[in-house]
Amino acid sequence: MSVRRPERPARPQAEEAAGPRAKAGVAAWAIPLGVIALTLAAGFGLELWQGGWWALLAIVFVCVVLLAQELEPRLPLRYRGAYQRVLALGFPLALLLVWEWLAGSGVLNARWFPPPSQIAVALWELTVSYDRFNRSSLLGRPWLLPSMFAESGWAGVQALVRESHVWATLSRVLGGFVIGAVPGVLVGMVMGLNRTVRMMLDTTMSAIYVLPKIAIFPILMLVFPNPFGEGPKIAVVAISAFFLVAISTMAGVQGIDKVYLEAGRNFGANRAQMFRHVILPGALPIVFSGLRLALGTALIVIVAVEFVRADRGVGFMIFYYWQVLVTPRMYAALAVVMALGVALTALLQYVERRAMPWRRGSDGHG
Amino acid sequence: MSAKIVARAAEKRFQTRQGWMTALHDFDLEVAEGEFLCLVGPSGCGKSTFLRILAGLDHATGGEVRITPGPDPKQPLANVVFQEYAVFPWKTVLANVAFGLEMRGLSRAAREATARRWVDKVALTRFVDYYPAQLSGGMKQRVSIARALANDPQVLLMDEPLGALDAQTRAVLQEELLQLWEESRKTVLYVTHSIDEAVFLGDRVVVMTAHPGTLKTVIEVDLPRPRDLGVMATPAFAALTGAVWEALRDEVRRAMAEQA
Ligand SMILES: Nc1ncnc2c1ncn2[C@@H]1O[C@H](COP(=O)(O)OP(=O)(O)OP(=O)(O)O)[C@@H](O)[C@H]1O
Numbered sequence: 076m077s078v079r080r081p082e083r084p085a086r087p088q089a090e091e092a093a094g095p096r097a098k099a100g101v102a103a104w105a106i107p108l109g110v111i112a113l114t115l116a117a118g119f120g121l122e123l124w125q126g127g128w129w130a131l132l133a134i135v136f137v138c139v140v141l142l143a144q145e146l147e148p149r150l151p152l153r154y155r156g157a158y159q160r161v162l163a164l165g166f167p168l169a170l171l172l173v174w175e176w177l178a179g180s181g182v183l184n185a186r187w188f189p190p191p192s193q194i195a196v197a198l199w200e201l202t203v204s205y206d207r208f209n210r211s212s213l214l215g216r217p218w219l220l221p222s223m224f225a226e227s228g229w230a231g232v233q234a235l236v237r238e239s240h241v242w243a244t245l246s247r248v249l250g251g252f253v254i255g256a257v258p259g260v261l262v263g264m265v266m267g268l269n270r271t272v273r274m275m276l277d278t279t280m281s282a283i284y285v286l287p288k289i290a291i292f293p294i295l296m297l298v299f300p301n302p303f304g305e306g307p308k309i310a311v312v313a314i315s316a317f318f319l320v321a322i323s324t325m326a327g328v329q330g331i332d333k334v335y336l337e338a339g340r341n342f343g344a345n346r347a348q349m350f351r352h353v354i355l356p357g358a359l360p361i362v363f364s365g366l367r368l369a370l371g372t373a374l375i376v377i378v379a380v381e382f383v384r385a386d387r388g389v390g391f392m393i394f395y396y397w398q399v400l401v402t403p404r405m406y407a408a409l410a411v412v413m414a415l416g417v418a419l420t421a422l423l424q425y426v427e428r429r430a431m432p433w434r435r436g437s438d439g440h441g
Numbered sequence: 442m443s444a445k446i447v448a449r450a451a452e453k454r455f456q457t458r459q460g461w462m463t464a465l466h467d468f469d470l471e472v473a474e475g476e477f478l479c480l481v482g483p484s485g486c487g488k489s490t491f492l493r494i495l496a497g498l499d500h501a502t503g504g505e506v507r508i509t510p511g512p513d514p515k516q517p518l519a520n521v522v523f524q525e526y527a528v529f530p531w532k533t534v535l536a537n538v539a540f541g542l543e544m545r546g547l548s549r550a551a552r553e554a555t556a557r558r559w560v561d562k563v564a565l566t567r568f569v570d571y572y573p574a575q576l577s578g579g580m581k582q583r584v585s586i587a588r589a590l591a592n593d594p595q596v597l598l599m600d601e602p603l604g605a606l607d608a609q610t611r612a613v614l615q616e617e618l619l620q621l622w623e624e625s626r627k628t629v630l631y632v633t634h635s636i637d638e639a640v641f642l643g644d645r646v647v648v649m650t651a652h653p654g655t656l657k658t659v660i661e662v663d664l665p666r667p668r669d670l671g672v673m674a675t676p677a678f679a680a681l682t683g684a685v686w687e688a689l690r691d692e693v694r695r696a697m698a699e700q701a
């Protein structure tokens with residue numbers, strides 16, 4: 076969620092700016108530009124990159140910030156949106172370019188920090204190839220779907236789905252998330268509404284809440300008949316999501332302003348109507364922030380679990396390619412985890428906007 | 442004429458950590474059918490407490506507080522015009538105004554037709570599908586007024602409904618409120634801190650004593666109706682506000698001394 080910074084005060088009139096301020100304006104441009112030139116000259120000329128590349132980059136970064144701040148108020152309003160996008164996307168792009176160059180020129184050890192171009196190539200290879208040793212592929216080779224279906228029907232399709240790392244992780248995260256979040260919302264609602272239940276459960280829930288859920292994974296492996304199957308993996312995600320969602324739902328219900336409850340009562344709402352028209356919508360913003368947290372946690376937990384005990388999944392990929400020292404592929408798997416996180420968050424945000432149309436356009440507080 | 446609202450020796454005590462606290466003590470009041478009654482008193486004297494008891498949000502601990510039910514058992518007894526922040530942020534203007542009718546189980550078509558009429562009356566036609574976050578404070582207060590009026594209660598209860606608004610918006614809404622009231626002549630109990638507002642709106646102004654609250658004086662407001670803001674410039678108006686302030690002054694002093 077973006078935080079809107081207060082607008083800078085409007086520039087003084089042109090007449091006023093003609094005197095000493097104009098000089099200050101030129102200096103504001105010239106000094107950062109000069110410093111950047113000096114830094115680059117020092118870096119290349121005196122071969123300072125090797126030891127102090129991070130310090131030189133920091134100086135350049137600060138100067139670019141100063142220049143951008145000088146530039147922004149001068150831009151016509153209709154370019155501001157484009158300008159913000161350039162900053163938001165330009166920075167990571169510049170980061171990748173610098174990384175590429177540092178790795179290529181040997182300043183960074185390319186074995187541990189392979190240049191982004193290599194990672195992209197690795198990502199492409201992972202996508203199109205089939206790993207015979209692990210009998211797996213990144214996406215499950217969807218282009219084979221028609222021929223596999225023609226050959227062996229649904230069993231063929233299932234075989235393809237089963238070989239996919241992304242599908243393995245996605246199904247564990249989504250399955251666990253839903254299995255945990257739905258009862259989490261229900262229990263949280265009951266805890267928020269009923270004082271007795273809340274007093275009985277609150278301490279216990281808070282105690283379990285702080286426990287890193289990955290720590291109970293061994294127990295779950297004992298509980299399930301197949302310790303290496305999907306059961307314990309989905310369960311650990313579900314449990315992580317459950318406590319987070321239950322506790323924030325409870326907070327959401329309790330945080331509803333009393334005045335809404337009284338308005339509901341005064342207009343004759345019965346219990347069911349009160350829930351449907353006041354409590355549910357009133358708690359929804361906090362419920363959703365709990366769901367967002369739970370989704371992030373679910374991803375963390377599943378990657379950790381896949382490090383330990385899995386033969387599919389993006390966590391497994393990261394760990395496997397680290398073990399066999401194919402670092403570009405390891406980074407490619409990291410990129411896939413990031414993409415999964417971004418996609419899942421976007422999906423949740425979409426649901427959130429649909430569920431709370433009244434918050435669209437407003438600043439997202441309250 | 443029969444009394445619509447009756448309070449006899451009403452008492453309200455709250456249990457606090459320091460023991461029992463009397464908010465309302467031996468409070469007597471009668472409000473006639475169709476009367477616009479304004480209640481003023483120093484802060485903490487129990488005005489809101491009394492209004493909440495009438496609204497069914499709290500109970501008297503002694504004496505009697507009741508609203509005489511009208512002939513139609515389906516007409517709600519009393520609805521509150523809450524302050525503007527009490528409109529539901531998650532409902533559109535229309536859904537807010539239709540809220541009471543929806544709770545009473547009216548069909549969608551019926552409640553929306555009524556709600557639309559009230560949205561028109563409070564001059565929010567253009568904003569009927571807006572959410573409260575997109576409205577100004579004065580507009581939200583109009584929604585709150587329409588929400589109570591659309592439910593057509595026998596008694597309208599208002600606790601400083603315009604207290605949070607700026608002076609100009611407040612003046613405009615006072616006049617609008619009077620116009621709406623002239624059409625229906627409902628029984629109204631109106632709590633306010635503004636003496637001008639009490640005299641401008643009310644048929645009578647009831648002054649309460651400082652905590653614990655009892656009835657101090659009743660001032661009859663014999664200004665002709667319908668009234669507009671021009672009446673505030675008349676000598677009669679000044680005399681009335683003077684009389685209210687006279688009754689109130691010592692109580693406010695006492696309340697402040699007590700709180701200090
Ligand atoms: N729920 C409660 N528990 C304990 N004491 C309460 C409670 N509600 C109100 N009181 C006390 O009762 C007294 C009367 O409160 P009330 O809100 O009715 O005053 P008021 O006349 O509306 O004041 P104001 O003009 O400031 O709104 C106050 O002293 C208050 O502290």
Ligand SMILES: [Mg+2]
Binds near residue numbers: 488489490600
């Ligand atoms: Mg009050």
